Every structure is written in structure tokens, then in C-alpha cells.
Amino acid sequence: MIAFKTNKQSLNTRDNHGKTKLTTLDQIIGVSESTVNLKRTARKVAKTDVTVLITGESGTGKEIYASGIHELSPFSSGAFVHVNCGAIPENLIESELFGYEEGAFTGAKKGGKQGKFELAQNGTLFLDEIGEMPLTMQTKLLRLLEDKEFERVGGTQKYKVNTRIIAVTNRNLWKMVEEGKFREDLFYRLNIVDIDIPPIRKRTPDIPSLISNVMETTCQKHQVSVKELTSEAMSAFIHYPWKGNVRELVNVIERLVVLVDSDTITLNHLPEYMRNLDNANNNFFKLYGLQ
Ligand SMILES: Nc1ncnc2c1ncn2[C@@H]1O[C@H](COP(=O)(O)OP(=O)(O)OP(=O)(O)O)[C@@H](O)[C@H]1O
Ligand SMILES: [Mg+2]
Incomplete structure (x- = not known):
């Protein structure tokens, strides 16, 4: 089981006057x-x-x-x-x-x-x-x-x-x-x-920190307690090719936060295309002419 340490960061927040505050470089998450x-x-x-x-x-x-x-x-x-x-x-x-x-x-x-x-x-x-x-x-x-x-x-x-x-x-x-x-x-x-x-498939060390941050802000947004990923689920996140990059990752997490009732996200909760990584990778590499 993987528990996350998070530093609170929410992207594109609003200030007291309702004006959209721009994202700063500090809010760019990643350790790679x-x-x-x-x-x-x-x-x-x-x-x-x-x-x-x-x-x-x-x-x-x-x-x-x-x-x-x-x-x-x-x-x-x-x-x-x-x-x-x-x-x-x-x-x-x-x-x-x-x-x-x-x-x-x-x-x-x-x-x-x-x-x-x-x-x-x-x-x-x-x-x-x-x-x-x-x-x-x-x-x-x-x-x-x-x-x-x-x-x-x-x-x-x-x-x-x-x-x-x-x-x-x-x-x-x-x-x-x-x-x-x-x-x-x-x-x-x-x-x-x-x-x-x-x-992000070429900077996989960023993935766990992105997940933890996005998980925290998304759970806050939906007012549910923060969910954890099993190590198998984490591994699937790390190996998935993410052709939509961070935007796709944000969307997958939001779907999991909304649909999964338990506080732990397992491999079985992930969409099938993420569980079946060999297929996902093959289709991806074929699509982009990389093999
Ligand atoms: N390193 C990061 N840390 C935190 N959030 C990120 C990071 N990279 C991207 N995001 C988030 O992912 C989403 C997509 O980012 P952004 O819109 O900047 O991508 P883009 O490269 O401009 O995409 P497109 O080419 O489709 O316009 C946004 O919600 C953004 O806040
Ligand atoms: Mg853009």
C-alpha cells in the first residue's frame, strides 16, 4: 500500500476578487x-x-x-x-x-x-x-x-x-x-x-508526485477522504503510456475519485485499457509508428 505525503497545491485558483490567478512555477509538480x-x-x-x-x-x-x-x-x-x-x-x-x-x-x-x-x-x-x-x-x-x-x-x-x-x-x-x-x-x-x-512516459519519476497532488486536490473538490493506490495500481500508472499526458492522468484520477467508494484504489478499479498494459503499449507504439 502506498500512502502519500502531499504538499497542498491547487492549480489555477481564484483570489478574493474572483480574478483567476495564474499558475506559478512552484505549482508545477515533478521530481524528475x-x-x-x-x-x-x-x-x-x-x-x-x-x-x-x-x-x-x-x-x-x-x-x-x-x-x-x-x-x-x-x-x-x-x-x-x-x-x-x-x-x-x-x-x-x-x-x-x-x-x-x-x-x-x-x-x-x-x-x-x-x-x-x-x-x-x-x-x-x-x-x-x-x-x-x-x-x-x-x-x-x-x-x-x-x-x-x-x-x-x-x-x-x-x-x-x-x-x-x-x-x-x-x-x-x-x-x-x-x-x-x-x-x-x-x-x-x-x-x-x-x-x-x-x-510523462519519459519522466516516470514525476508520476507518483503528480498522482498524490492531483488526488488530494480532486478529493478536496469532491469532499471525500483522500484515496490511496495499491502498489499494483501505482505500477500500472507508472507503466501506462499516457498519450494525453498530465491532462489524461488528471481525468483518470477524477473518474476514480468519483466512482470508487473505498479509500483504496486497486488494479481492478482501473479502466481495462490501463490494466492491460501490453495492449495499451502495443497500440500506442503502433499508432505512433514506433515499432
Ligand atoms: N507538472 C505539472 N504539475 C501539475 N499540473 C500539471 C503539470 N503538467 C500539466 N499539468 C496540468 O495538466 C493540464 C494540462 O496542462 P496544460 O494545459 O498546460 O498542457 P498543454 O501542454 O498546454 O496541452 P495542450 O497542448 O493540449 O494545449 C492542466 O490542468 C495543468 O494544470
Ligand atoms: Mg495548451
Whole structure:
């Protein structure tokens, strides 16, 4: 039986004014060498204004590293502005990022509109899914990063940029550069410091600490006493390939907390695909062409 020592950490909590507090680097859980090193790099880089590229599979924690860097940085008094480059239609992305002046195009708002760069002035602009940014926009972004100024769409006034850029992707940007889908010069400009977060199957020492923390916060949320895992169940957690990474682990624990009545979680309580690890691993490796 494995009992957990926990240090209380809840992610994305709210302060007294109801404003969402951003996750700090202290709330990133993990004891593996790679996590310790990445947190150290993130702390160092946070104090500067350099552009950071965060890469990693889905659910590895790219967003919490980004908000953690913002919170520790000289830009923390400004806003942390999130832009999902994959969710904005190609014809709107320029006006979303740079804003527009009144009359810039049919349907433009009276008085114009601030873009994300203006909103992130003295703060951090978090460019999520940068790999989805259309090539024409990549050119404009590069020019802005080099000139440190921009104009709203339809305008001539120059706006100075004092913003830390954090770009994030779960795609292999270098491969996209080789395929001509991502500008090489922009890649180097963004990749001044690279935080490449490994999937949790490659940093298994993080798994027990993640489980204990997530277990505690989830049990608190559902107002049940904290559950323990048998060593067989723990072993299944450690060997499961977690292609959804921490997000998947959080969801599995929440399901167990809600469905299991007893205070001990055994192998039998786990979903079948986790118990049948040979199959899970085989399917996973086949799916990703790794065998
Ligand atoms: N090391 C960690 N410690 C604690 N919580 C973590 C850790 N890594 C990830 N999480 C949690 O896992 C979830 C997914 O993390 P996050 O949203 O940062 O992933 P992501 O890499 O941005 O994923 P996606 O590519 O799908 O956008 C969040 O609830 C986050 O708080
Ligand atoms: Mg994300």
C-alpha cells in the first residue's frame, strides 16, 4: 500500500476578487531530473525579456510553464494575453493581433479596435499553437519582432512593443521548417530559449508526485477522504503510456475519485485499457509508428 505525503497545491485558483490567478512555477509538480532542470531554466529565463518557445505533446504542461514564466517576469504587472493561432480564421488573424482603425474594412467597429499586442503591452503575449499560424502572418510577426513596433490594420500610427512573447506548439516546428510550412528565420527568432517538455512516459519519476497532488486536490473538490493506490495500481500508472499526458492522468484520477467508494484504489478499479498494459503499449507504439 502506498500512502502519500502531499504538499497542498491547487492549480489555477481564484483570489478574493474572483480574478483567476495564474499558475506559478512552484505549482508545477515533478521530481524528475528533466522537470527540475526545466523549472530552473524557466526561472532563469523569466527574469529576462527573451522570447521563449515551449514545445511538448498535448497535456504536458506548456500553458502552466508559460503562465509561470509570466508571473515571475518583469512583465507580470501587465496582462497575460492568450491567442490561439489555430482558432482564428486566416483573414482575421492580422486584425486580431494588431488591431484595426475605424473604417479599415467593411464591418470594422466605430473607433477601431485594440489588438492582442496592444492588450499585452508591458505584459506577455502567449501565442498558442504557433505552428498553425499562416505563412503570410508569420512574415508580419517576424517584422514586428525585429522592428519592435507595429501599426493597426488601416492605420499609420506606430505602436511600440514592450511585450514578452511566449510561443507554444505541440508540432515539430523544425520539421515544418524543412517542409516549407514554417519560416526558418521566424523559427530562430522565437527559439531563443527552448523549453521542450518531455511526455510523462519519459519522466516516470514525476508520476507518483503528480498522482498524490492531483488526488488530494480532486478529493478536496469532491469532499471525500483522500484515496490511496495499491502498489499494483501505482505500477500500472507508472507503466501506462499516457498519450494525453498530465491532462489524461488528471481525468483518470477524477473518474476514480468519483466512482470508487473505498479509500483504496486497486488494479481492478482501473479502466481495462490501463490494466492491460501490453495492449495499451502495443497500440500506442503502433499508432505512433514506433515499432
Ligand atoms: N507538472 C505539472 N504539475 C501539475 N499540473 C500539471 C503539470 N503538467 C500539466 N499539468 C496540468 O495538466 C493540464 C494540462 O496542462 P496544460 O494545459 O498546460 O498542457 P498543454 O501542454 O498546454 O496541452 P495542450 O497542448 O493540449 O494545449 C492542466 O490542468 C495543468 O494544470
Ligand atoms: Mg495548451
